[in-house]
Amino acid sequence: MAHCPECEALIDLDNDEVAEGELVSCPECSVDLEVISTNPVELRLAEDEELEEDEDDEDEEDLLDEDDEDDDDDE
Ligand SMILES: [Zn+2]
Numbered sequence: 001m002a003h004c005p006e007c008e009a010l011i012d013l014d015n016d017e018v019a020e021g022e023l024v025s026c027p028e029c030s031v032d033l034e035v036i037s038t039n040p041v042e043l044r045l046a047e048d049e050e051l052e053e054d055e056d057d058e059d060e061e062d063l064l065d066e067d068d069e070d071d072d073d074d075e
Helices: none
Strands: 023-024 032-038 041-045
Touching: none
Parallel strands: none
Antiparallel strands: 023 032, 032 041
C-alpha cells in the first residue's frame, strides 16, 4: 500500500509486487509514479524527461574550459 504523492489516493501495491525503480500509474489521477522504496512501498512522481526544466541561471559563469580528456579505460 502506498499513497499517491499527487492526489493522496491509496494505491494498492504490495512490496513483493513491485520493484524499486519500477514505474506505476496512479489509478486516480493517472500520474506516473516511480517506486523509490519497497519496504514500505514509497512512491514519488516520476520525472518526465520531456518536461525537463532547464534551469537557466542568468549568472552562469561557464567560462571554464573543461578539458576532460582523461583516458578512462573502464571495460
Ligand atoms: Zn494520484
